[in-house]
Amino acid sequence: MSDITLYVTVVVLLFIGIAGVLYKRNLVKIVICLNIASSAVNLFFITLAYRPDATAPIFNAAPALGKLKMVLPAPQALILTNIVIGFATTALILTMAVLTYRANGTLDIRRLKGVEDNE
Amino acid sequence: MNFAEHLLKQDIGVFWYPAIMLLILLFIMLIFYIWGRLYFRKDYNADTDQVKPYNSGNLDEVNYSLKSSNLYWGFRKSMEGYFNFLRSLHNGDLNDYSKWFVIFIALCLLLVGGGFL
Amino acid sequence: MSKHIPVIIITLPLLFAFVLPVLGFAGAGPRVRNFLVTAVFIAVNIMIFSLIPSVSLDGGIIYYALGAIDPTVATPEGLDFPVRILLKIDGFSLFIAIIIGIVSLTSYIYSTGFIEEDGKTNYFAVIFMLLTAGLLGMTFTNDLFNFFVFLEVASIAGATLTSYVTWKKHPPYAGFKYLLISSIATTFFLLGVGLCYAQYGSFNIEYINLSLSHSLLDRIALVFMISAMAMKAGAVPMHIWVPDTYSEAPTPVTVMLKTAGIVCLYALFRISFSLFGNPLSGIVNSINNTTLGWIVIILGVFSMFIGVSMALIQHDVKRLMAFHSVSQVGYMLLGLGVGIAVYTNNDNGQAFQIFGKVAMAGGIFHIMNNAFYKSLLFLTAGVMEKRFGTRNLDSMIGLAHKDLFTTIAFVIGALAISGIPPFNGFASKLLIYESVYMFSPMLSIIAMFVSVLTLASFMKVFYSSFLGPRREDLIVNDKKIPLGMTIGMLVLCVLVVLMGLFPDIVINNLVEPAISGLVNLK
Numbered sequence: 001m002s003d004i005t006l007y008v009t010v011v012v013l014l015f016i017g018i019a020g021v022l023y024k025r026n027l028v029k030i031v032i033c034l035n036i037a038s039s040a041v042n043l044f045f046i047t048l049a050y051r052p053d054a055t056a057p058i059f060n061a062a063p064a065l066g067k068l069k070m071v072l073p074a075p076q077a078l079i080l081t082n083i084v085i086g087f088a089t090t091a092l093i094l095t096m097a098v099l100t101y102r103a104n105g106t107l108d109i110r111r112l113k114g115v116e117d118n119e
Numbered sequence: 120m121n122f123a124e125h126l127l128k129q130d131i132g133v134f135w136y137p138a139i140m141l142l143i144l145l146f147i148m149l150i151f152y153i154w155g156r157l158y159f160r161k162d163y164n165a166d167t168d169q170v171k172p173y174n175s176g177n178l179d180e181v182n183y184s185l186k187s188s189n190l191y192w193g194f195r196k197s198m199e200g201y202f203n204f205l206r207s208l209h210n211g212d213l214n215d216y217s218k219w220f221v222i223f224i225a226l227c228l229l230l231v232g233g234g235f236l
Numbered sequence: 237m238s239k240h241i242p243v244i245i246i247t248l249p250l251l252f253a254f255v256l257p258v259l260g261f262a263g264a265g266p267r268v269r270n271f272l273v274t275a276v277f278i279a280v281n282i283m284i285f286s287l288i289p290s291v292s293l294d295g296g297i298i299y300y301a302l303g304a305i306d307p308t309v310a311t312p313e314g315l316d317f318p319v320r321i322l323l324k325i326d327g328f329s330l331f332i333a334i335i336i337g338i339v340s341l342t343s344y345i346y347s348t349g350f351i352e353e354d355g356k357t358n359y360f361a362v363i364f365m366l367l368t369a370g371l372l373g374m375t376f377t378n379d380l381f382n383f384f385v386f387l388e389v390a391s392i393a394g395a396t397l398t399s400y401v402t403w404k405k406h407p408p409y410a411g412f413k414y415l416l417i418s419s420i421a422t423t424f425f426l427l428g429v430g431l432c433y434a435q436y437g438s439f440n441i442e443y444i445n446l447s448l449s450h451s452l453l454d455r456i457a458l459v460f461m462i463s464a465m466a467m468k469a470g471a472v473p474m475h476i477w478v479p480d481t482y483s484e485a486p487t488p489v490t491v492m493l494k495t496a497g498i499v500c501l502y503a504l505f506r507i508s509f510s511l512f513g514n515p516l517s518g519i520v521n522s523i524n525n526t527t528l529g530w531i532v533i534i535l536g537v538f539s540m541f542i543g544v545s546m547a548l549i550q551h552d553v554k555r556l557m558a559f560h561s562v563s564q565v566g567y568m569l570l571g572l573g574v575g576i577a578v579y580t581n582n583d584n585g586q587a588f589q590i591f592g593k594v595a596m597a598g599g600i601f602h603i604m605n606n607a608f609y610k611s612l613l614f615l616t617a618g619v620m621e622k623r624f625g626t627r628n629l630d631s632m633i634g635l636a637h638k639d640l641f642t643t644i645a646f647v648i649g650a651l652a653i654s655g656i657p658p659f660n661g662f663a664s665k666l667l668i669y670e671s672v673y674m675f676s677p678m679l680s681i682i683a684m685f686v687s688v689l690t691l692a693s694f695m696k697v698f699y700s701s702f703l704g705p706r707r708e709d710l711i712v713n714d715k716k717i718p719l720g721m722t723i724g725m726l727v728l729c730v731l732v733v734l735m736g737l738f739p740d741i742v743i744n745n746l747v748e749p750a751i752s753g754l755v756n757l758k
Contacts, residue, residue, distance in 0.1 A: 034416065034420070037420075037423050041423055041430065044430050045433075048430065078381050082426065088392060089388070089391075092392060092395065092415060093395075093419070096411045096415065097412060100408045100409045100412060103408065104409075112409060
């Protein structure tokens with residue numbers, strides 16, 4: 001795929017994710033849209049690292065430097081870190097949603113305000 | 120040592136030794152405290168009716184119903200519109216958190232696009 | 237050994253946090269655990285203070301390359317760009333690290349008395365140490381992606397601690413809110429980092445600063461990074477999560493969340509000055525510092541005003557103090573915003589020398605003062621919550637008959653936050669008032685008015701909950717305050733009073749190197 005298509009996909013995914021966090025009322029749907037937004041950022045980094053007709057920089061006997069085309073390995077390593085962080089965050093935030101449901105009986109943020117009895 | 124000569128520094132024209140002035144202040148406060156306890160407590164008898172709070176003419180056991188919500192009543196009542204508007208912004212709505220964030224980023228990107236930033 | 241101190245400061249709490257559950261299974265009781273964790277925090281503090289002579293007093297910068305044979309060499313032989321993750325300790329980083337060290341130590345000592353022991357308190361100490369390690373890592377690093385990883389560590393640890401009391405109605409929801417806010421902020425922050433990496437090929441802050449070309453993509457990255465950090469620090473208009481989260485967390489955790497906000501504020505200024513700031517080099521079409529400064533100033537003014545207006549009408553004591561923390565962040569933003577706005581090359585740096593440096597000194601000094609007196613106020617609110625069983629101010633009357641020490645601590649904190657001499661709030665607020673007045677008189681008048689309203693709202697709390705008749709029917713908990721809580725409040729009281737009496741020791745030795753770490757006047 002050409003690069004422009006991928007970058008447009010990044011922007012579309014980011015908009016979908018942020019629109020979900022802005023307008024959805026269910027706690028679990030907000031978490032799903034947060035995951036979509038962080039997938040958008042991951043896709044952005046990986047698209048940066050791509051070079052057409054290039055190989056991964058893992059060699060037994062490397063060819064000469066003039067004929068060598070490699071993809072950038074650094075963003076790929078960092079995106080692995082980000083994916084693991086996103087996984088841990090999703091697990092934790094869903095645990096908190098479950099605890100909220102157990103204590104309050106609802107997952108709707110319009111009914112969960114919890115501010116009136118303290119204000 | 121630097122700290123000691125800082126405490127006793129004098130390079131202004133007037134008398135300015137901070138440590139000595141602090142000690143003099145503490146000494147004067149101690150004198151006033153001792154004098155005040157001896158003078159102002161001459162007619163204080165604990166365990167009588169004197170220590171109970173005075174509640175608008177009734178010296179009986181207090182029905183002390185002045186709470187913190189009653190303070191600043193006039194201030195809050197006269198600016199009720201402003202405070203209700205502010206309070207409606209601060210309900211615990213999760214969508215509002217990200218709406219204001221997106222609005223702020225949009226304003227700043229408009230400034231960037233307009234050539235100001 | 238002494239050249240490895242920067243990395244030991246970060247990894248000692250991290251490693252010990254993983255050793256602690258093993259000790260718990262081996263049968264170590266609460267007292268052993270408290271003693272060991274306090275010892276680790278004291279060791280971290282001693283290491284941070286041992287760096288003061290070489291960094292602050294001599295004005296040096298310590299670089300540390302992680303994993304290199306000789307860690308003090310920043311760029312290896314034959315290359316002209318750094319390839320490893322670098323840690324950089326200059327005056328401003330050490331300033332924030334001192335705050336983190338002292339506040340986390342007192343907060344942990346307070347929590348040994350506050351959190352009830354129920355067999356799971358080991359995990360509280362584990363996550364507390366992870367949070368401290370994350371915050372220290374954020375302060376010392378010079379690498380944008382490393383900063384992002386430590387930011388996530390601190391956010392996850394902070395959210396877990398916020399929802400520590402899982403059997404009540406509101407704390408898990410407060411933890412959800414905190415983690416949601418952190419995730420949105422870090423997603424946009426990572427987008428900004430990605431835009432910088434795409435152009436320059438490196439994550440190192442100094443390397444990007446040297447090769448910055450101030451294009452449109454750079455400005456977009458600046459906007460994303462600054463908005464994300466302002467959201468986590470609690471600046472208006474992204475401040476709505478602050479009172480909901482700070483009021484439901486247990487009291488020592490609220491203090492650490494506030495410290496996390498201060499570190500994110502440090503990141504905001506580090507990005508504005510060290511990453512994107514090079515105004516005196518004459519680059520054509522560089523980032524307009526006046527507009528950036530005015531954005532920060534407007535954020536600050538709105539934060540001050542909205543924070544204190546909402547704080548006047550609250551019934552919940554910790555929610556009131558959380559709104560005050562929003563308002564105090566406004567003071568820091570105001571001081572440093574004035575510093576950014578006059579840091580231009582138009583008049584050869586004259587205005588910056590005259591009053592820009594003083595405004596920055598006031599803002600930076602206010603960060604340290606605010607950490608100490610705000611923590612003191614939150615800790616006294618914890619005592620009030622334990623005594624009366626509720627956080628509602630309407631059912632708190634007459635605490636001064638029972639706890640004289642808490643009353644004195646509260647009075648010291650309330651006078652310090654309003655800027656009354658001889659406490660430390662006065663020194664930093666006076667610097668901010670005078671320098672901002674020379675920039676624009678209206679801002680200084682707003683700052684003084686907000687200070688008056690701050691005093692008014694704390695007088696309301698003091699009058700209604702500490703003074704008044706003795707009410708035994710409202711007091712739920714009659715026991716003596718545990719020793720840990722008293723020591724925590726006592727240390728902070730002493731610091732507040734001492735820094736108010738001798739402020740120029742702190743300004744000459746800690747704040748001036750912090751300013752020279754941020755700006756670079758030729």
